Each structure stands twice: as C-alpha cells, then as structure tokens.
Amino acid sequence: MTFLRQAELLIGPLTEAEGGGPRNEAYRIVSGGLDTDLRIRFSIDLSATSEPNKIVLAVTNLASERWARMAVKNTLVQLSVGYQDTGLKLLARGGIASCATRREGDDRVTVIEARDGYGPQTRGMLNRTYGGGMPLKDVFRDLARSLPGIDLGSIDVTGNLPPKGVHASGRVAETLNWLADRYGVTWSIQGGVLQVIKDGQGLPGEALVISSRNRNLISLSPSASGPDAAQDGVEIIAQLDPSIRPGSVVSVDSHDQPNLNGFYVAQSVNASGDTHGDDWTMTIRSTARP
Structure with missing residues (x-):
C-alpha cells in the first residue's frame, strides 16, 4: 500500500434525515495535502452500540460564505478518505450538531461536530402491530424503513416473533433496543446504514x-x-x-x-x-x- 492520502468532505445540501440530497449539489472539499488544498483534520469515534457515532472535523481557512452554509443544524456531512492508489471510501457521515469558528494563530479554523443517525433516531416514530410468527429479519427491515434517511445494511438475525406478536409504538430506536435485548443482537447505524449483528459475531464476508x-x-x-x-x-x-x-x-x-x-x-x-x-x-x- 502506498500511503499517499486523500480526503473528501461533502456538506449538504439537505439534512441527514432527508438523505443529504443530490450529491452534485453538495459543497465539496477535496484535499490531498498540497499547499493549495484546504487542511482537513478529523477525529471519528465509531462504536458497535446504538449510541450515535461521533464526528469532529476541522477545516482551516474556509471562506466565510461557505461557513454560513455549514452552520445549519442537521445538515448532512460525509467524510471519505483513502489513498491515491486505492481511491476514496466513506469513513463517516452524520447530521451537524454544532459548527463554530476559532482562531489558531493566523488561521481561522471551522470546527464541525456531527452525529451519525442522531436525527433519524430522534424523528423515527411508529405505531404498528407485527403479527405472531413474523420473521425477525422482516421486522428489522420494516423498522429500518421507519428511520428517515437511513438505509438497510446487514441484518444477521434468525427466528420469529412469539405467537401473540408485538405491538410497537413510539420511537423506533426504543423498539430496536427491546428486540436487541430479547433476541441477543446488537444494532447500530454506521455511515447512515442500519446493521444488526448477533452478539459476539461479526459482519459477513472475508476478513x-x-x-x-x-x-x-x-x-x-x-x-x-x-x-x-x-x-x-x-x-x-x-x-x-x-x-x-x-x-x-x-x-x-x-x-x-x-x-x-x-x-x-x-x-x-x-x-x-x-x-x-x-x-x-x-x-x-x-x-x-x-
């Protein structure tokens, strides 16, 4: 692997719950470390738990009109990173929780904090009855569709609901937590995608x-x-x-x-x-x- 790194930051144009909107309308910053490129720093905390992943970004000397666009709460940000010989791949995405500018010497640094899935988890509501014996995989798929802006990923769960079925009302996240505790799985949102994994197991595919x-x-x-x-x-x-x-x-x-x-x-x-x-x-x- 050749370590010639690259980063791409996309902002907006819409909120995380709206899926971000057309990619070609997003504000795009690409940096490969050249003197003419904007400096991008990041700290990303990803976890297998349902707690939203934390994203902290710092962009140096961003134009003020661009900063105003980025300061809108819940606007989707997406960070992709990679290397010159392997291309870019999504590292993290989420809705903006806060955006502020500070001084570091002669530089003006815009700091963005975002959370992956926080907005969809907050807005995702339902009032639904799932019939007895319904496959758990189908239940999780339906719940994923009730989280606005979230796509369906790997759903590694087997079994069926009890004969009496289940009535789910309120926040989708609370129903997901109940099912996870009852059936021994862990759910999380990774890069805007819901994944469900059996406790102690990993995602399918090659290591x-x-x-x-x-x-x-x-x-x-x-x-x-x-x-x-x-x-x-x-x-x-x-x-x-x-x-x-x-x-x-x-x-x-x-x-x-x-x-x-x-x-x-x-x-x-x-x-x-x-x-x-x-x-x-x-x-x-x-x-x-x-």
Missing part, C-alpha cells in the same frame, strides 16, 4: 487483513476484561482504512507478536487524520471471534 507484511499494522497489544482479567481481544493501531468499521472481522498477522495473531471482531474504531500532518491512523478495540 480484512492487518499485517506487518502489508505495512498497515503499527502496533498490537492484548486487551482484558472481567474479574479474572482474562484476555478477550486485542487493541490494534493501524494505518487508516475506511473499510474497517464496528462489526468488521479482521485478520491480524504480526511478526513481533505472533501469539496474538488470529481473527477478531472490531467493537470500536477511533480514526484520526490530518491532510497536512503526520496523523492518519485508527485504533481498533476488538474481541476474539468465536
């Missing part, structure tokens, strides 16, 4: 490789939890790869710590980067795949 050989592994350390502090996973620091998100299965291959090699499920991903600096990494906290 993503993080290895010394590929030069994308920076460090590896064991993680432990529980009363006996038994190892249940690893913490991985790697070169930024937007393909890896909560629920992804990763294959770790370390020359220095072969005892930790194996397959793991990412539970959280903390990504940070700077188009005009050295930072372009991610920290993955994971559990061992059963």
Whole structure:
C-alpha cells in the first residue's frame, strides 16, 4: 500500500434525515495535502452500540460564505478518505450538531461536530402491530424503513416473533433496543446504514487483513476484561482504512507478536487524520471471534 492520502468532505445540501440530497449539489472539499488544498483534520469515534457515532472535523481557512452554509443544524456531512492508489471510501457521515469558528494563530479554523443517525433516531416514530410468527429479519427491515434517511445494511438475525406478536409504538430506536435485548443482537447505524449483528459475531464476508507484511499494522497489544482479567481481544493501531468499521472481522498477522495473531471482531474504531500532518491512523478495540 502506498500511503499517499486523500480526503473528501461533502456538506449538504439537505439534512441527514432527508438523505443529504443530490450529491452534485453538495459543497465539496477535496484535499490531498498540497499547499493549495484546504487542511482537513478529523477525529471519528465509531462504536458497535446504538449510541450515535461521533464526528469532529476541522477545516482551516474556509471562506466565510461557505461557513454560513455549514452552520445549519442537521445538515448532512460525509467524510471519505483513502489513498491515491486505492481511491476514496466513506469513513463517516452524520447530521451537524454544532459548527463554530476559532482562531489558531493566523488561521481561522471551522470546527464541525456531527452525529451519525442522531436525527433519524430522534424523528423515527411508529405505531404498528407485527403479527405472531413474523420473521425477525422482516421486522428489522420494516423498522429500518421507519428511520428517515437511513438505509438497510446487514441484518444477521434468525427466528420469529412469539405467537401473540408485538405491538410497537413510539420511537423506533426504543423498539430496536427491546428486540436487541430479547433476541441477543446488537444494532447500530454506521455511515447512515442500519446493521444488526448477533452478539459476539461479526459482519459477513472475508476478513480484512492487518499485517506487518502489508505495512498497515503499527502496533498490537492484548486487551482484558472481567474479574479474572482474562484476555478477550486485542487493541490494534493501524494505518487508516475506511473499510474497517464496528462489526468488521479482521485478520491480524504480526511478526513481533505472533501469539496474538488470529481473527477478531472490531467493537470500536477511533480514526484520526490530518491532510497536512503526520496523523492518519485508527485504533481498533476488538474481541476474539468465536
């Protein structure tokens, strides 16, 4: 992998719950670290839980008329990152929660904070009865359609509702939480997409490789939890790869710590980067795949 990084930031034109609107009407900032490019810094906290992912962006010396457009609450922002030889891929998206400008020396820095899925979770309401024996997968699919601006992703759940069925009323998120607790699954919104995963399992598909050989592994350390502090996973620091998100299965291959090699499920991903600096990494906290 050649580490010639790139970033693309899209803002609007519509809110997150409206799906953002036509891509060609969004305000677009592209940066590859050149002196003529705007500097983009970011800190992204992605989690496999239903808590909305947190997005913090900082753009240096943005024109004031552009700042005014970005300051509109709930407007959709989308950050895609990648490398010159692999192209761009979505890292995070969400509705703007706050936008402010501050001074850093001679520079004016616009700081945007956004949350992935917060607006749709707040606005998603329903009053519906699901019949007895209905497949759980169909229930989750229907609930996803009740979250405005959210697409349907991987729904890894089996089984059926009880014979009496279920009546759901109020916020969609509360019904999703009830179903998750009852049937042993975890739901989250990742990049505007609802995903449902069986507890302890990962997303379907081939494992993503993080290895010394590929030069994308920076460090590896064991993680432990529980009363006996038994190892249940690893913490991985790697070169930024937007393909890896909560629920992804990763294959770790370390020359220095072969005892930790194996397959793991990412539970959280903390990504940070700077188009005009050295930072372009991610920290993955994971559990061992059963």
